[in-house]
Amino acid sequence: MLTILRSAVLALAASALVSSAWAQATPVSPAKKELVAKVLELQQSGIDGMARSMLEQPAMQVMQQVNAILAQRVPADKRDALAREIEGDMRKYVNESLPLMRERAAKLAPTTIGAVLEDKLSEDELKQIVAMLESPAVRKYQSLQGDMQRSFAEKLVAETRPTVQPRVQAMQQSIAKRLAPYTGAASAPAGK
Numbered sequence: 001m002l003t004i005l006r007s008a009v010l011a012l013a014a015s016a017l018v019s020s021a022w023a024q025a026t027p028v029s030p031a032k033k034e035l036v037a038k039v040l041e042l043q044q045s046g047i048d049g050m051a052r053s054m055l056e057q058p059a060m061q062v063m064q065q066v067n068a069i070l071a072q073r074v075p076a077d078k079r080d081a082l083a084r085e086i087e088g089d090m091r092k093y094v095n096e097s098l099p100l101m102r103e104r105a106a107k108l109a110p111t112t113i114g115a116v117l118e119d120k121l122s123e124d125e126l127k128q129i130v131a132m133l134e135s136p137a138v139r140k141y142q143s144l145q146g147d148m149q150r151s152f153a154e155k156l157v158a159e160t161r162p163t164v165q166p167r168v169q170a171m172q173q174s175i176a177k178r179l180a181p182y183t184g185a186a187s188a189p190a191g192k
Helices: 002-019 030-042 045-072 076-108 113-120 121-136 136-183
Strands: none
Touching: 002 030, 002 076, 030 045, 030 121, 045 076, 121 136
């Protein structure tokens, strides 16, 4: 249920970014504003996580391209060292940019996520959400999220790797063949 609530709050945030131009016509009571602020405070880790994910996405896309180049064009004896250097560049990018992303996310949350919460939820509904988010059981559940996701992801990858990996390689080979005339690369299989 908490995952659904967190997803709903994050979905509300996304819709708020699209519809933030339409300001709420009726004034919001101070009590409701306070409840919205409390929900945002209790969901700060989710907001930070969304900011981090958005920040890491371009780095992951670049790393995918880099891995293909490393596999196709860099001599095997130099790949690991070069990959570590590039991963260091990626970590530097994330470490230097993350404070800015978190700061901006924290500043934008009240005017985006908060605006949607003010508009779409009643004061009573906000009180219920705050009570739920402050519940010891929910806090314990939230603290287990990382362990649950990690365990699930490890098992899912392990069980699907034999089936999915050949498909990934086939896709990489197909793309490498299509791009070979433009990259000057031999049509050797990607990832080998």
